[in-house]
Amino acid sequence: MSRTAHGSRSWRRWRSARASSWILLTVARLAYGQDSPTATGRAIDSAAPLGAGAPPAEAPASESGERVLTLAEALRGALARHPRLAVSNANLAAAEARVAQARAPLLPELGANGSYTRATANLATRNGPLPDASSRSYNAFSFGVSANQLVTDFGQTLGRLHVAEASRDAQRSNSEADRQQLRLDVYSAYFAARAQKALLRVAEETLANQDRHLASVSGFVEIGTRPTIDRVQAQADRQRAELKRINADNDYAIAKARLLQTIGVDAPIPFDVSDDTLAPVTGEDGPSAVLYAQALAARPDLRAALDALRAQERSVDASRAGYYPSLNVSAGLTEAGPELDRMRWNASAGALFSWQIFEGGATRAAVHLAHANVDAASAQATLLRQQLLLEVEQARIGVVGAKHALSTAELVVGSSRERLTLAEGRYQTGVGSLLELADAQLALTQAQGDRVQAEFSLASARAALLHALGRQ
Numbered sequence: 343m344s345r346t347a348h349g350s351r352s353w354r355r356w357r358s359a360r361a362s363s364w365i366l367l368t369v370a371r372l373a374y375g376q377d378s379p380t381a382t383g384r385a386i387d388s389a390a391p392l393g394a395g396a397p398p399a400e401a402p403a404s405e406s407g408e409r410v411l412t413l414a415e416a417l418r419g420a421l422a423r424h425p426r427l428a429v430s431n432a433n434l435a436a437a438e439a440r441v442a443q444a445r446a447p448l449l450p451e452l453g454a455n456g457s458y459t460r461a462t463a464n465l466a467t468r469n470g471p472l473p474d475a476s477s478r479s480y481n482a483f484s485f486g487v488s489a490n491q492l493v494t495d496f497g498q499t500l501g502r503l504h505v506a507e508a509s510r511d512a513q514r515s516n517s518e519a520d521r522q523q524l525r526l527d528v529y530s531a532y533f534a535a536r537a538q539k540a541l542l543r544v545a546e547e548t549l550a551n552q553d554r555h556l557a558s559v560s561g562f563v564e565i566g567t568r569p570t571i572d573r574v575q576a577q578a579d580r581q582r583a584e585l586k587r588i589n590a591d592n593d594y595a596i597a598k599a600r601l602l603q604t605i606g607v608d609a610p611i612p613f614d615v616s617d618d619t620l621a622p623v624t625g626e627d628g629p630s631a632v633l634y635a636q637a638l639a640a641r642p643d644l645r646a647a648l649d650a651l652r653a654q655e656r657s658v659d660a661s662r663a664g665y666y667p668s669l670n671v672s673a674g675l676t677e678a679g680p681e682l683d684r685m686r687w688n689a690s691a692g693a694l695f696s697w698q699i700f701e702g703g704a705t706r707a708a709v710h711l712a713h714a715n716v717d718a719a720s721a722q723a724t725l726l727r728q729q730l731l732l733e734v735e736q737a738r739i740g741v742v743g744a745k746h747a748l749s750t751a752e753l754v755v756g757s758s759r760e761r762l763t764l765a766e767g768r769y770q771t772g773v774g775s776l777l778e779l780a781d782a783q784l785a786l787t788q789a790q791g792d793r794v795q796a797e798f799s800l801a802s803a804r805a806a807l808l809h810a811l812g813r814q
Contacts, residue, residue, distance in 0.1 A: 399609035411653070413532050413618035416605055420528045421521060424606035430517040437510040444506035447499045451490040458483055483685065486676035494695075497667035501660025508653030515646035522642060522809055529805035531604040534596035535615045536701040537798035538590070545583070545590040551762075551783055552580040558770065572776045579780055619797070620804040626741045633734050633811060638727070640812030647726050651719040658712040664705035733810040740803030748800050751793035758786040 421427065492499065559576040602611060625633060638644065649703040671693045679685035698705075722752035765782035768774030808814075 358674070406690045408612050408614040409602075410616050411601075411613045412616045413529075416532050416601065419607070420524055420605045424524055426520060426524060426606075427517075430520040432512050434517050435509075437506075437513040441503070441510050444503040446505065447492055452487070452530040454485075454487045456485045461694055472630050473672075481680050483680070483682060484678040486674060486684075488672065490670060490672040493669040493671055493804040494661045496666035497661055498663035498666070498668070501656055501663055504656040505653050505660055506540050508649050508656055512646045512649035512653060515642045515649055518642035519646060522812065525814075526805055526809040527604050528601075529620075529808075530802060531597075531601040532615065532618075533798055533801040533805070534800075535594065535601045536617065536619075537794050538594040538597040538616075539615055540794040540810065541791060541796070542587070542590040542594045544787060544794065545587040545591045545676075546786045547790075548783065549580070549583040549587045551581040552576070553780065555766075556782070558766075559776065562770075567772060568776075575776055575780070579783075591677075595654060619801050620808070623741070623807050623813075626738065626804070626807060630731075630738060631736055631808075633738060637730050637811050641730060641810075642812060644723070644726055644730060647719070651716065651723055652710060654715040654719045658709065658716060661705065661708040661712045664698070664708065667695060668736040670694045693768050704737045717734050730810070733806070737803055737807035741800065741807055744796060744800035744803045748793070748796040751789065754789040755786070758782070758789040762786045 460479060461482065462479045464478070488608075556573070556576045559568060559572050563570055563573045598613065598615065599610070601615070625636070671691075673689075673691045675687065675689050677685045678688040762779075762782040762785075765774055765779045769776065769779045
């Protein structure tokens with residue numbers, strides 16, 4: 343083994359040694375202490391809630407000693423701490439508050455008041471006070487309660503309440519859509535990191551093969567059965583393999599940083615991703631019509647669009663009620679007097695009828711505006727249905743194509759590995775050339791990379807299908 347390879351592996355061991363026990367606690371905090379068992383190549387069932395089950399006794403660790411972050415932990419961490427969901431929850435709370443505001447005018451209004459006044463009562467004429475008038479002052483106490491109730495405004499206030507409720511429902515669906523989108527983002531970032539990890543393994547395997555080839559070629563050169571140029575070429579191939587390993591290591595580190603950003607972590611944390619993938623999606627090989635019907639029933643963003651349409655339809659009714667009058671009733675009870683022990687009480691009751699006969703056409707314009715908003719919301723819902731059909735079809739085709747590509751890539755890897763074995767045997771027996779051996783190694787590396795890409799495409803396509811179908 344060359345000094346470069348030995349130094350590189352020593353550096354990796356030193357870096358891994360720094361990932362001590364505090365890393366376990368830090369990354370575990372990412373998922374709020376809810377770890378799930380991890381196994382190499384384990385499939386996460388899309389029909390079951392992620393992260394279900396009891397936490398393991400010990401947190402899993404990779405071969406390098408770093409904490410292994412599972413797909414379930416990444417999802418739990420993102421759903422628990424991502425600021426995008428905090429904004430969505432705040433918007434939902436604001437929508438709930440607007441519903442309470444719209445409901446308030448329908449409920450009775452009850453008020454209480456009290457006052458105290460100290461005033462003078464000097465008798466005065468136009469030219470000033472009378473000469474013999476004495477200055478005097480008095481107290482005035484007053485206490486009272488009043489109640490007011492809207493009897494009817496022919497649906498204007500009730501219509502505004504219905505608009506607020508429909509808008510609240512739309513925001514709730516939007517919040518769920520945000521969660522669905524965040525899940526898809528985590529899937530994409532996680533599988534991208536997993537693919538980079540697999541490419542790093544390919545680069546490390548290629549480098550190990552090149553080390554073995556270099557040692558073999560050097561032995562043949564030493565005994566004089568191969569020319570010196572073979573060793574020089576093998577050294578160059580080994581250095582290229584080392585460069586690809588370094589680039590793959592950097593790409594993996596960047597992919598992990600993007601995964602942390604997608605989860606919502608704002609600090610660098612050493613970790614390694616597991617080999618989790620997604621199990622086959624139920625019905626992924628079925629007809630598009632069935633999948634599309636499932637998506638129409640489950641997609642939260644489509645529910646949000648329909649709720650927004652319902653809100654605009656209710657807004658039409660609320661605006662049209664502005665043409666009609668309103669009726670309020672009120673009652674009051676007061677007690678007043680100059681001293682607290684000399685008070686007199688009075689009661690009152692009344693009704694207020696009001697009708698805005700002409701308001702410059704504001705109500706008519708509001709009704710037209712509400713109708714225009716209904717048309718826009720209806721068109722938006724139709725556009726979303728069409729987009730949804732495209733998403734389902736693209737995801738379904740992507741799954742089918744990726745499965746075929748993966749099976750083919752597996753066959754190519756097997757053939758390329760057999761070709762490399764034969765090329766190594768031919769070179770050692772003196773029949774084959776170093777160029778033949780290098781071509782076989784390059785073909786295996788390319789085939790392994792294609793297999794990694796096929797695995798990534800299949801996992802990403804299944805994640806996209808889950809999102810298109812609106813499943814958890």
